[in-house]
Amino acid sequence: MIKLIIDTTGGDNSPLANIEGSVSALNAHPDLYVIFSGDEEAIRSALAELGFDDDSRYEILHAPDVITGEDKPTDAIRLKRESSMMKGIKMLRENDDIAGMVSTGATGSLVAAATVRIGRIRGLIRPAFCPVFPTMAGTLVGVCDSGANVDCTPEQLLQFSVMGSLYMKNAFGVENPRIAMLNIGTETEKGDVLHKEAFKLIAAAHGDNFVGNMEGRDLLSGKYDIVVADGFSGNVMIKTTEGTALQLLKKIKEDIYSRGMYKFGALFMKKMFEEEKEFMNYQNYGGSVLLGTEKIIVKGHGSSNATAVRKCIEQAMTMEKNSLNDKIAERIADLYKAQA
Amino acid sequence: MIKLIIDTTGGDNSPLANIEGSVSALNAHPDLYVIFSGDEEAIRSALAELGFDDDSRYEILHAPDVITGEDKPTDAIRLKRESSMMKGIKMLRENDDIAGMVSTGATGSLVAAATVRIGRIRGLIRPAFCPVFPTMAGTLVGVCDSGANVDCTPEQLLQFSVMGSLYMKNAFGVENPRIAMLNIGTETEKGDVLHKEAFKLIAAAHGDNFVGNMEGRDLLSGKYDIVVADGFSGNVMIKTTEGTALQLLKKIKEDIYSRGMYKFGALFMKKMFEEEKEFMNYQNYGGSVLLGTEKIIVKGHGSSNATAVRKCIEQAMTMEKNSLNDKIAERIADLYKAQA
Numbered sequence: 080m081i082k083l084i085i086d087t088t089g090g091d092n093s094p095l096a097n098i099e100g101s102v103s104a105l106n107a108h109p110d111l112y113v114i115f116s117g118d119e120e121a122i123r124s125a126l127a128e129l130g131f132d133d134d135s136r137y138e139i140l141h142a143p144d145v146i147t148g149e150d151k152p153t154d155a156i157r158l159k160r161e162s163s164m165m166k167g168i169k170m171l172r173e174n175d176d177i178a179g180m181v182s183t184g185a186t187g188s189l190v191a192a193a194t195v196r197i198g199r200i201r202g203l204i205r206p207a208f209c210p211v212f213p214t215m216a217g218t219l220v221g222v223c224d225s226g227a228n229v230d231c232t233p234e235q236l237l238q239f240s241v242m243g244s245l246y247m248k249n250a251f252g253v254e255n256p257r258i259a260m261l262n263i264g265t266e267t268e269k270g271d272v273l274h275k276e277a278f279k280l281i282a283a284a285h286g287d288n289f290v291g292n293m294e295g296r297d298l299l300s301g302k303y304d305i306v307v308a309d310g311f312s313g314n315v316m317i318k319t320t321e322g323t324a325l326q327l328l329k330k331i332k333e334d335i336y337s338r339g340m341y342k343f344g345a346l347f348m349k350k351m352f353e354e355e356k357e358f359m360n361y362q363n364y365g366g367s368v369l370l371g372t373e374k375i376i377v378k379g380h381g382s383s384n385a386t387a388v389r390k391c392i393e394q395a396m397t398m399e400k401n402s403l404n405d406k407i408a409e410r411i412a413d414l415y416k417a418q419a
Numbered sequence: 420m421i422k423l424i425i426d427t428t429g430g431d432n433s434p435l436a437n438i439e440g441s442v443s444a445l446n447a448h449p450d451l452y453v454i455f456s457g458d459e460e461a462i463r464s465a466l467a468e469l470g471f472d473d474d475s476r477y478e479i480l481h482a483p484d485v486i487t488g489e490d491k492p493t494d495a496i497r498l499k500r501e502s503s504m505m506k507g508i509k510m511l512r513e514n515d516d517i518a519g520m521v522s523t524g525a526t527g528s529l530v531a532a533a534t535v536r537i538g539r540i541r542g543l544i545r546p547a548f549c550p551v552f553p554t555m556a557g558t559l560v561g562v563c564d565s566g567a568n569v570d571c572t573p574e575q576l577l578q579f580s581v582m583g584s585l586y587m588k589n590a591f592g593v594e595n596p597r598i599a600m601l602n603i604g605t606e607t608e609k610g611d612v613l614h615k616e617a618f619k620l621i622a623a624a625h626g627d628n629f630v631g632n633m634e635g636r637d638l639l640s641g642k643y644d645i646v647v648a649d650g651f652s653g654n655v656m657i658k659t660t661e662g663t664a665l666q667l668l669k670k671i672k673e674d675i676y677s678r679g680m681y682k683f684g685a686l687f688m689k690k691m692f693e694e695e696k697e698f699m700n701y702q703n704y705g706g707s708v709l710l711g712t713e714k715i716i717v718k719g720h721g722s723s724n725a726t727a728v729r730k731c732i733e734q735a736m737t738m739e740k741n742s743l744n745d746k747i748a749e750r751i752a753d754l755y756k757a758q759a
Contacts, residue, residue: 215666215669215670226603229603229610229611230611230612261655263566263569263650263651263654263655263658270569270651271569271570271651272570274651294655294658294659294662295655295656295658295659295662296658296659296661296662296663296665296666297662298659298662298663299662299663299666300666310603311603311610311611311614311652312651312652312655314603315601315603315634315635315652315655315656315659316635316655316656316659318603318634318635318636319634319635319636319638319655319656319659319660319663320659320663321636322634322635322636322637322638322639323636323638323639323659323660323663323664323667324663324664324667325636326555326636326639326640327663327664327667327668327695327699328667329555330555330695330698331691331695334691334694334695335688335691338691340687340688341687341688341691343687344684344685344686344687344688345684345687345688346684347680347681347683347684348675348680348681348684348685348688351671351674351675351678351681354674355667355670355671355674358670359667
């Protein structure tokens with residue numbers, strides 16, 4: 080049985096979407112057990128409405144408070160101990176039989192709380208955040224780290240490459256993940272001191288699976304399965320990718336309305352434009368994960384609907400079934416054995 | 420009279436586009452004098468073809484060699500002394516009456532050669548590269564630095580903010596440029612050590628003209644006139660912006676061909692899609708400049724046509740007429756006076 084905590088607050092559609100997604104996952108997976116963290120009454124009434132009454136499959140962790148995007152992560156950890164997120168993290172830490180937590184709440188607070196409160200995998204310097212994106216080739220590409228670590232060492236980038244590639248394999252079934260490092264050019268000697276040094280370490284650790292440096296322009300190209308980045312430039316890349324795509328689609332929409340002929344033409348293409356927007360909507364592809372903590376932490380998009388929440392839960396289950404964290408621990412230990 | 424060197428090689432359409440653009444600028448601006456750097460015979464034959472024979476308005480600097488994107492910048496400087504770019508840079512350095520150089524050649528070699536060979540503005544740590552982009556609001560936004568300095572100090576970011584805002588004012592007429600700093604969030608305390616420190620310096624130097632941190636997703640929003648960035652993440656942002664836009668347009672094109680109905684609708688929108696592509700084509704908005712050298716260096720896009728080259732020349736003329744470099748020198752001196 081896999082036990083997961085579901086944070087039921089903090090998303091645009093929570094608690095309902097979070098509870099509905101969980102019930103859908105419970106119905107599909109008999110080996111799942113859910114701990115709902117949040118307002119007990121709201122959870123009970125949602126479960127009743129959804130007709131789910133098998134109380135051997137779930138329990139409720141009553142938590143009256145909510146963390147929002149407005150809360151500073153350090154304050155949230157200190158001051159909002161009664162929130163569904165912080166109570167969930169505490170319960171996760173204190174119970175060995177709980178595998179992980181799924182949340183659609185504030186990313187900063189979740190990453191900070193999990194990093195501080197949940198133990199790290201042995202040998203790991205710091206956990207890293209890893210979202211996935213759809214590529215033009217129909218594959219997925221992960222970005223590790225995308226913002227949890229803004230000041231990185233070369234060794235941290237090496238660890239991101241180990242965690243990220245094991246993640247793409249054990250959560251999405253990518254057999255030999257093609258690893259690339261975000262840099263300002265594709266040539267070997269490119270970049271600042273950090274990336275020049277990291278390049279050598281990653282190349283030595285991964286051999287042919289490391290395809291070398293990549294540029295942000297190629298994130299969606301499908302040429303890579305996992306992109307290793309320092310948290311600062313990784314964050315710049317993913318926000319720029321998302322923002323540019325949405326702004327361009329918005330501009331096209333506005334331009335369509337500027338001329339009758341375009342408007343007429345667009346009538347035949349409405350569905351296509353909706354599909355482009357959905358394509359860029361990365362909640363459709365699973366949650367982002369925090370890699371490197373001893374427990375599984377999956378962060379669903381703030382606007383997650385029930386389907387997206389269910390996907391996050393299934394993603395956590397796959398990671399647990401494939402013993403991702405054990406594999407990360409082994410590989411990290413190997414690294415240092417080789418160096419010693 | 421304004422004397423400019425035009426590097427006639429290294430672009431996709433050179434030497435013809437470079438010479439045609441120069442002749443067009445010469446015809447429009449009686450105060451312009453051009454030194455064509457490149458293969459003398461090719462230049463003479465192009466000028467004859469274009470019917471430009473006023474040899475009091477131009478001269479030719481014969482340079483038989485060409486630098487390509489394949490050349491490593493350090494090698495190009497050392498080994499390709501007979502190239503149009505390196506001979507141009509040498510002549511620019513040795514002649515006080517020449518204001519600057521326009522090139523469509525390899526960016527890396529141009530930035531390296533100008534940084535090494537042309538003197539810096541007094542007080543300036545290192546020159547920075549600054550391209551401009553069209554925004555959704557119809558304005559332009561500059562990014563300084565976009566890749567010339569991969570390892571930056573807070574003080575360098577401060578200098579980029581001074582140069583970048585003076586540039587937007589004196590090359591594009593933006594009265595009070597709104598300055599933002601690329602970071603991983605808009606809040607004041609965001610980022611790594613470098614950006615936290617730089618934030619304070621820039622805020623102190625610019626007061627209300629500094630609007631604070633920005634994220635890469637907002638580059639095209641029109642909310643800022645100049646974005647200050649360390650060369651590493653600035654480079655990641657501009658390449659990601661360009662690449663995402665082009666890849667999305669490519670995907671839309673492919674999707675259009677996937678269904679007859681979309682193809683039919685697109686017939687009415689052909690012109691619009693061409694316009695979107697042109698909108699994202701940043702050569703339409705002037706060249707990128709290297710800010711901080713004692714001479715004006717304008718880098719046109721490699722695919723520049725004659726119109727784009729003429730625009731680069733006019734941009735260099737405007738910068739010279741507005742004494743941009745003198746203003747930068749004054750403001751940099753003021754900074755240190757204030758600190759002393």
